[in-house]
Amino acid sequence: MTISIQIDGMHCDGCVRSVEKAASSVEGVSNLSVNLENGKLTADIARPELIDKLKGVIEDCGFDVTGVTA
Known part of the structure; x- marks a missing residue:
């Protein structure tokens, strides 16, 4: 399952790391x-929890x- 998580507050590459x-x-x-740029984490996860x-x-x-989009 691929998900996207919207993250607020990241301002630099250090935040991303x-x-x-x-x-x-x-x-x-x-x-x-x-x-x-868009403040999103995208990942594949093995289980919804x-x-x-x-x-x-x-x-x-x-x-x-x-926000989270699955």
Whole structure:
């Protein structure tokens, strides 16, 4: 399942790296990319419940999740 997560508050490449590092630590996530221009994380996830896990690690980095599209 491919998902997109809208992230508010990313301003630089360091922000992108923080989100990528945190999200890539979630087991079952693959093909991860974070786009600074549109503020989106796109990834393939093995199970739907990983959406909440990803939202949590992004918020732990200090960013706001403003939407999820599956």
